[in-house]
Every structure is written in C-alpha cells, then in structure tokens.
Amino acid sequence: MQEKQNGHAHVDLTFKEPTFTENLNQFYRTHKTKLFNTIKGIILVLYLVYVGYSFSVKFGDEGSIRLLVCTLFGLLLMTWRFIKRRHPERILPNSCYNIWEEKIFRKVMRWSLNIVVGVVAVAYTVIYTLMDNPGNLMSLSGIVVFFTILYTTSTNRSAINWHTIYWGFLLQIIMGIFIVRSEVGISVMIYIRDRFSEFLSYSDTGAAFVFSEKYVEFNFIFRNLPHVLFYLTMINVLTYLGVISFIVRTIGNFMAFCLGTGAVESVVAASNIFMGSVPIEYLLSAALMSAPAALVCAKLNMPNVQVPVDDKIVKYQRNPKERENAPRNVLEAITKGTQIGTMIVTTIAANTLIYLSLTDFLNATLTWFGYRVDVPDITFEKICSYLLWPFAFIMGVPKEDCPEVGRFLGVRALTNAGIAYIQMGKYLDNKEQLTIYESSFNDSILMNNGDIFLPNWNTTLENGILTERTALIGTYALCGFSSLPAMGLSLGVFGSIFPHRLQDVSRIILRAFIVSTIASYVTACIAGNHFTLNF
Template sequence: MVIISDLYKESAQLYNLVSLTGLALYVFIMFFFSKHPSKIKWLTVAWGFALQFAFALIILRWSLGFHIFKWLSDRVANYMKFVQTGCLFLFGPNYSDHLFVMQVLPTVVFISATINIMFYLGIMQKLIVGIALTMKMLMNTTAPESVATAGNIFLGQTECLLLVKPLLKYMTKSEIHAVMSGGFATIAGGVLGAFILFGVPANHLISASVMSAPAALAISKLFYPETKKTKTSAEFAGNIKSQEKSLFEAASAGAKSGMSLVVSIGANLLVFISLLSVINSTLTWFGERVGSTKPITFQFVLSYLLWPFALTMGVKLEDCRKVGELMGIKTFINEFVAFQELGVLINNRKELNEHIAKNGTWSSERSVVISTYALCGFSNFGSIGVQLSLFMALIPSRKSMFAEVALRSMISGSVACFVTACIASDRILFLGLKNEINFLIF
C-alpha cells in the first residue's frame, strides 16, 4: 500500500499503476498453468515477491544500496577478467574478435576450476549452508535452489550450476526447475560489459539481475511446486567432501569438467541457432510467395503476439509493438541481439536526426527502462540447449528429467523478467537515484 500510494502521489496519471495489474495477471497465469496448483506454498511465493520489492527499494531508492551491489558485481566481473590472460596466451591478441568462443566459453573452464578449488578448501560448503539456512528461514526453499539463485545475481547459468554440482543427483524435479529458472531469469556478470557497450544503462542491468533472482524462485514455486521431500538439506550440503587429494588436483579436475561443458555448450548453441535460421528462412520464403515485402520471421510474428505483455508491463501503447519485437528477438535468438537492437534505438533517440525517422525510436524513456528489465535474462530457446547440455554433461543418468522441465523453466525465467519489469516500470524507479540515472532522461 505504501508503494501504491507513493506511485500515485508522484504520478500525474493513473497509467503508472498499469504494471501492478500486469503483476497480478502474471501470478494468475502461472497459477492457472501450474503443474500442481494444490501444492503451491503461497508463503514462499509471497516472500519471493517481498524480497524483490525490498531489493527494488534498496537498489533504486537508496544510493548506498545501489553502490554496494555495483561494488559486488564489479568484484565478480574483475575476477572473471583474469581468464583473459589465459585467452591471450592460447588465442593471441585478437581473441576478443570472437567474444563467445574465445572469451565466454573459456570463462566456464576458469570458473569450474575455481569452484572445484573452493570445494576442496571447504569454502563452498560453508557458503551453501549459510545461504541455504537464510533462504530456508525466509522462503522455505532448499539448499541447491537457494544457492544457485543467489549465485545467479553475479554469475551466469553455467557457473551457478557448478555451485550445486554435488547435489544434482539428489534433487527433485521442482528443485531442478527452480535452479533452471534462476539461470533463465538473470544474466552473467561476464556479459554486462558487452550490454553496456551497446548503450544499455549499467545501473538498470545490475538492479534487474538482483531483483529477478527472488522473482525466479517465487515464479518457479508457483509454476512447479514441490511435491516430494527433499534430500538436499543445508546439513547434507555441509557434509559434502571433495574427492581430490590436493589443491592442484582439484584445479585440474575442475578444468577438465569445465572443458566437457564447453564442448557441449558450443555444439548445442550451433544446432539451436542454425535450426532457428532454417525456420526463419522457410517463413520468409512463404511470405514472399504471398506478396509480403518484409521478411516474415518468428520474432516478427511474436512482435504482434507479445505486444499485450508489453502493455501489461506499463509500456505506452505506441511503443508496445517495438518492445514486443525485442522480446521476440530475445526469446527466439538471444539477449545479445535484443540488447544490441535496444542500443540502436537508445542512440536514435539521443541523436534526434534523420536516422530516427528512418529506423524509429521511442515515445518515452519509460519504454527503454521497461525493455532493459524485460530483456535482462537468458530465457531463450538457445539457452534451453545450453542448460540441457550442462545438466546432461554433469548427470547423464537424469537427462530425461532435465528435458522434461526445461521448457517450463524457460517460461518461468521469462515471466520472472516480466514481473521485474512491472515493478521497475513505475515512477518508483526515478524517485531515489535521480542523480545516477539522469543520463536516461533524454
């Protein structure tokens, strides 16, 4: 009620409350299509949304809170940059020309070795127990889903899965679904720099990843509730021992495990993106046969199908088609392409020249902000291939279970991003950090 009152006082129109209606709509949709609606633990869902609102207030209304999270994110990003030394040695000075293959994938190997070392030293077990007990107290969630979701604030879906690797064989379908959803709902700290280079506001990228983490847990437990007794308690996690006999053996084993993941990730991405190209080419061919002057693609079709979702997030009606198109690009290609397109639109608005008339722009900065939050996640069909390859490479015996929950978890991750956009779209976004975000007001 405090937030609603605050929004109403700051707004000259009730349109700023549209996104709260969207929030209620997404909760209803997830409940309606829930796997086990009678098993939903509403206290867990409520605490997830409460934490999301709390993070929004801390990061977006409190300057110190924003800088604390930015500092933590910078520390993680800086550590991950050390992999560049190895990339430079292996691939030469122009390795960054092939960002994904020669920088993102080697980061997987580096983080895998780091996590294995931390397990050998006993650090990771203590971290799992600490976070798991805290989340257990607040949301009644289990050790692996709590740790993986918290880790997704700063790490990517690949690295966070390695955090709970020893627990995977014991996890229920609901726990697997929650871990996958957290990976789909957030982005990796390692790719923040690329998105910022596109012109996307850094502060909103950081706050989006933080806010979407508890939302992912809430939506996941709404969409796929737990029906079995978990075997992955915090005490169980604390008793896990490393199998390696020395620090160097732990590092080597982690690197070997990470390398198998890299091969699996690369192969699956190649197949998924190529198949999407085949589908788009086929649709375009049929479009040309019926006289269409514009290429017909999946993302073009989705721009019409998804514009109602953009509307419920508080986007002005005249921008809904464009936001829907970006959501389609993100879902059926990946977030890199979507953020690159968003950067072009932001730049168009800044320049205010003939390029705007040719390529289009936004009617308000509100659409830029909402798009940033809605796109800030790995929830796309290409990432389903990544997630499945990761899980299957680590625990091949449970591949059918992983495949069963993958699509539902991707939907959960997307909805978590949309819920975050609903919360962030209101005027609350501009009340506390006006000095930090003045560059957004074009």
C-alpha cells in the same frame, strides 16, 4: 631374524635405535593437524598485522575499503567453517535453541515480520514509487496479470502455501527498492559490477598472448568466451575453498526461513544465482531477484502435495566416486575448473553457431512463404514482435519499444538469453553513441524508419535506440534459462542422472519452461515498478 645354529633356532633380540628421519616422520604423522593449524594461525596473525599497518598508512580510499570488506568476509568464512565442523550447541547455550524451537515464538515472530515488513513495503511503493512516477503502475498491473495466469493454471490451488507467496513477493519488492531505487543499493551494485568487470578483464592478457593483439576484432569468440572460461575456473576454485558453499547455504537458509520452503529447493534456487555468464548491466541484480521469483512462481503454479524432505539445511554427503574425483588442492581445482570450463565454452560457441544458423534458415523459409502470397519480410523476430507485444507492454515497456522487446523475448525462447542480449546490446551501443554525439554537437539528428542518422559523423544508427526504462526491464526479462534448448539440455541431464524419473520430468518440462519464463517477467515487473530516471 632366525638362524640355524647347531640344529637350534636362534632369535636375534637386538634393539635397533630409530633414526632421526624416522622420529621426524613419526612426529609429523602424530602432530600433523596441530602443525598445520599452527602454520595457518601464524599466517593469519601476520596478515592481520599487515591489514592493521596498511590502514594506519592509508585508509578511506577504494583500495582500503576493498581490503576491509575482503578481510571481514574471510574472517566470517573461517568462523562459519569452524562452527560447521562442530555442533553449534557446543558453542551457543542450549537456551537459544530451546527458545527458537518454540512453535509459539516462531509463529509470533513470523506474523510480526509479515505485518511490519508488508506495511512498510507497500507504503514505500505507493508513496515514493507510484506517486513519483505513475507510469510504474503499468509494471504493477503486470505482476497481477502474471500471478493470475499462474494461479488459474495451478495444478492444485488448494495446496498453495500463501506464506511462501507473500514472503517471496515481499523479498522481491525489498530487493527492488534497495537495488533499483535506493542510491546506496545502486552504488553497491555498480561497485560490484565494476569490480567483476575488472576481474574478468584480467583474462584479456591471456587472450592477447594466445590469439595475438588482434583478438579484440573477434569479440565474441576471442574475448567474451575467454571471460566465461576464466569465470568458470575461478568459480571451481571458490567452490573448493568453500566460498560458494558458504554463500549459497547462507542465502538458502535465509530463504527457507522467510518463505517456509524446504532447504533443498531453497539452496537450489540460491545456487542458480551463480549460473549466469553474460556480463550485462543490471544482470547481477536480476540474477539475485530471480531466486525468490522462481520459488514463488513454482509454488503458485505447482505447489507441493507432499511435505518437503527437510526443514533445515541438510549436509550433502558425497559418494565415494565424487570424493575420489574432488580436487585436493588449489592447483588441481584450477586444472579441473579449466577442463570443465573448456567443455562449457565449446558448447556455448557451438550452440550459438547452430541456433543462429537455424534462426536464419527459419527466417529465410518464412520470408519465402510470405513472398508466395505477396506478404514481404515475414521473419520469426517480426512474428514474435507482434505475439509478445502485450507481454512487453504489461511489464511496463514504453509502447514504442514493445515490438523490439517482444522480438528479444522470442529470440530468447527459441535460442538462449545470450543471443537475445547480443541483439539488444546493439541498441544499447547506439544509445551510448547518440549520447556522446549529442554532448559533442548541437546539430539536429535525422530519423528515418527507426534509423538515426548523425550528420557530423556520417553514421547511421540502424534500428535506433532503446530508452533507459526499456533497457532495465528488457535485461531483467531476458535473465534466465527458459528456452527450448535449455529444455532439451535439462531432459538430457535428468535422464543421465535419474533415468527412472525421465518420464516424470518430460511431463512437466513444458510447464517448467512457461513458469520460469513468467518468473523472469515478474522480476522485470518488480524492476520496472521501482524505476526512476535517476537510475
């Protein structure tokens, strides 16, 4: 501070002692990272102590297995994040990277894997699948037909990378054997499905509070859509915590190595696993198997004419706007996830209303035109049941169920997979009711034009039932986003993000629709090829 005293400037050099609060703030700013790491370490140690003590008290039941799996996954995630923040070569010896980067070593490893895995997969398929159930051969022939279609219509057959096709197909076979055929794989998928359904059921509490206990009477709008909202919100939270990034990058790296594809396209294919929202049996396994199927079909029909952007997984750099809008804590992630989920749920409800209405209008129009020429009951579904009957048949669907599956495929193409699953779900409900009825009564049932009449219940199961094989293949075939509304949505999204490439996307959008549809059919063929009555 300066003052005027006797015409001279005076400077106050008195030293001011920092207060305790200022010292504390300075210490916090200096050692902030160390403090947070220490707190996290203490919490981790306390948690591990709790886990160890809980295992000593009770181990072997479902709850202890769940705790063990979640703990191991959490430790793996923390290890991955620790390594990601540092260069791996600082942790692992350089010799590991030098050996791996040797082209000869990589070539020998890949060819060895090609031969060994291929022989084992083919031998298992022939011995344990086709000989056990020769009817599965039809699904195998369907794969040949669909691959032939993709190859014949390919934009550049000379540029096809057969290594990618070979390994993508092998990955699907291996996943099919594990998920559809093996008891361990079936048990794992059933366990994951049950845990997922249990997790979604917690949203019923909120639905009952908001919509009253009668919400179950309006299953779609007041029960299924809250499930989707809850699921999307938690996906946003897991994305903030890095869980989704870890899973997607791990699967993407694995697919990039096995299939020889670029990192970006592999990660995109892997991320689509988390894009579905219809909790139907077999759907989780269908989503997993669809990732390599999408890459295989795309590479077969429209192979790269340029070298992929990268060979390794690149680190995505957010732009300043994205960094500014990114959630800063879990509560903000929940809030933003809820906002995003609300928009998506609203869109789902609106699209379902609109496309069901348009389908009914289309059916009424077709029926009217048919009536003018004495051809009754012409509907869009009936036309699809005839046009798509061959596709259902070569996928391995029993002949008596092919018209119904063809109808579902047509509905999926015109509207979306959700509506097709809802229609197929009615047949599955009929199957469940018939099973309960037959276990309670020994009386015969009556059938009339596909309907099943249950005398003791005085109930008619309209349109009958679907076999277990049909339910399996149909669910896999319908899993995906290849529909006319999805085409329009894709054009809108790409147009808003990359307006200068809109014409390029428009030229290939129809091809993408057809290829993605065939990819779903190929996945269904793989599942049908490994079908067993014990599933």
